[in-house]
Amino acid sequence: MTKKALAILLSIATAIALFSGCKREAPPEHQLVVQTTAQVTEDTEGFKISYSQSDSLNPFESDTLNNQTAQDLVFEPLFRIDESFEAVPEIASSYTYEDSDTLTVTIVSGLTFSDGSPLTAKNVVSSFNEAKQSPRWKNSLAPIYSASTVSDTVIKFKMSYANPYAHQLLTFYISKVTDNSKFPIGSGRYKFTESEGKLFAEKNELYKEEFNPRFTKIQLVNVPSAESINNAINIGNISYAYRDNPNDSITRLKCGKKQVALNNMVYLGLHTSMGATSKQEVRRAISLAVDRTTLAKSAYQGYARPSTSLFNPVSRIGRETQIFADSADITAAKQALASAGYSDGDVKLKIVVNQNEQRVAVAKLVERQLESAGFDVTVKSYNQKVFNDALKYGTYDIYIGETKIPNDMRLSSFFDKKGKTAFGINTDSQTSSLYRDYLNGKAELGKFILSFSEDMPFIPVVYRNGVICYSKAMHGDMQGSYGNFFSNIEDWYYN
Structure with missing residues (x-):
């Protein structure tokens, strides 16, 4: 009524x-x-989302963002990551660290896939092995090298090193493929179906009894390109879309918007072994001169958060380890520069950046901010190949980088010699050694943070946000986080 x-x-x-x-x-x-x-009226026609017909709906084979978003309706992981980057059990019911390199997870008893077949520990192990080889989860699951069944409901994971947050990596979907189904099968709220040449996500009647959504049948509309998705949401051809890289075109969309915290760190990479940036005081001066709030608001149109910590500022570990100010302190920056023996204009810096629109905006803003503190700055924007060569051969003082931090907040890529973001960093330094000791349980986190704040081997500036876009005609408290885009879909409805 x-x-x-x-x-x-x-x-x-x-x-x-x-x-x-x-x-x-x-x-x-x-x-x-x-x-x-x-009086809950079922809606089998109103809600539509996009997918790429040319891409797979198998979670271990798909590589487009819209297919991966749609899969969140159909599949469940052991754990989901909430908006504070804490692990919330989904299929898992409990977990225990037996020793420094062994994690045991128990799943809910009596679970079934949408076809009625039982979901057991064997399915979890099988999905883990597929996820380990998939582009989507390969890197994040690297610290966990094996999974084995203990019983129908218990799985044992073996880790490469001590990691008290390893359970936060277990976000891969549990699925299976059968000869009787055209689509991969999950245990989630919906299941993939096909009717009259159209693809749908249809309510899984075997899911939790209390799940009572109005949208019982969701059409998946083939909209392959990002630009086409933006147009489709703007004119109402689809009801909902998730975009992981908001830009000017997103801000102009005529839709409701909900920001989604990402674990994507944008940072200033520094050449710590030569030039002025080889001095700690200069690196600290650079950090002090950066206005992180301005970068978040201007370069990312507000779809970012100032990085007041090494870690995501919305996470518990990020809130507990704040070492950066969100605004610039030009006076302190000039004092740090003077303590290194430099006067205004003495330090010439070359910033290199690839031709990513937002990172170029970051570079230009940082240029102005550093010049306010007395640096002489030049920005060079390169295509990806030339940019990569500049990093490889060290022909820079600062580079603008971005990396996705795994859900266990691991920073190894900065402090390992073969790390993908270790350019310019002395991986034999005390800070790098302390980080490895922290991972292995031999040093406290606070000791590493203190060393980092003095050494400043790189400078986090912002963590990016994604955005959920949805029809303004749709009602309900729109929630959702990365990897749990449809978290409260049962509360959404059209008038």
Whole structure:
């Protein structure tokens, strides 16, 4: 029953009571709730999302963002990561670290796939082995080298090193492929179906009994390119889309928007072995001169958060280890520069950046901010090959980088010799050694953080956000986080 109809009924009831002269008690509140929630109208046509017909719907084979987003409706992981980057059990019911390199996970008993077949530890191990080879999860699962069954509901994971946050990496989907199904099968809220040449995500009737969405059938519309997806959401051909790289075209979309915290760090890479940036005082001066709030608001149109920590500022570990200010301190930057023996204009810096629109904007803003602190700065924007060569051969003082930090907040790529983001960093330094000791349980996190704040081998500036775009005609408290895009879809509806 709609709110309008309920208001009319209540008005009639009140009028009858007044004219009859009878005094009646208002009905108990819970009765009204039953009346309003009992009338849930199914919607099998209104809600539409995009997918790429040319890409696979198998979670271990797909590589397009829209297919990976759609898969969140159909598959479940052992754990999901919430908006604070904490692991929340999904298929898992509990976990235990038996020793420094062994993690045991118990799954909920009695789970089934959408076809009614049982979901057991064997399916988890099989999915883990596929995920280890997939582009989507290969890197994040690298610290876990094996999984084995202990029983139908218990899985043992072996790790390459001590890692108290390893369970946060277990976000790969549990799925299986059968001869009887055209599509891979999951245990989630919906299942892939096909009818009259159209693809749908249809409510999984075997999912939790309390799951009672209005959208019982969701059409997947073939919209392959990012630009086409933006147009489709703008004109109403689809109801919902997730975009992981908001830009000017996203901000102009005529849709509701909900920011999604990503673990993507944008940072200033520094050449620590030569030039002025080989001095700690100069590196600290650079960090002090950077206005992180301005970078977040201007370069990323507000779809980013100032990095006040090495770690994501919305995470618990990020909130507990804040070492950067979100605004610039030009006076302190000039003092640090003076302590290194430099005056205004003495330090010439070359910033290199690839031709990513937002990172170029970061480079130009940083250029102006550093010049305010007395640096002499030149920015060079290169194509990807030339940019890679500049990093390889060290022909830079600063480079603008971005990397996705794994869910266990591991920073190894900066401090290992073969790390993908270790350009310009002395991986034999005390800071690098302390980080490796921290990973192996031989040093406290605080000791590493203190060393980092003094050494400043690289400078985090912002963590990017993604954005959920949805039809303005849709109602409900729009929630959702990365990897859990449809977290409360049962509350969404059209008038």
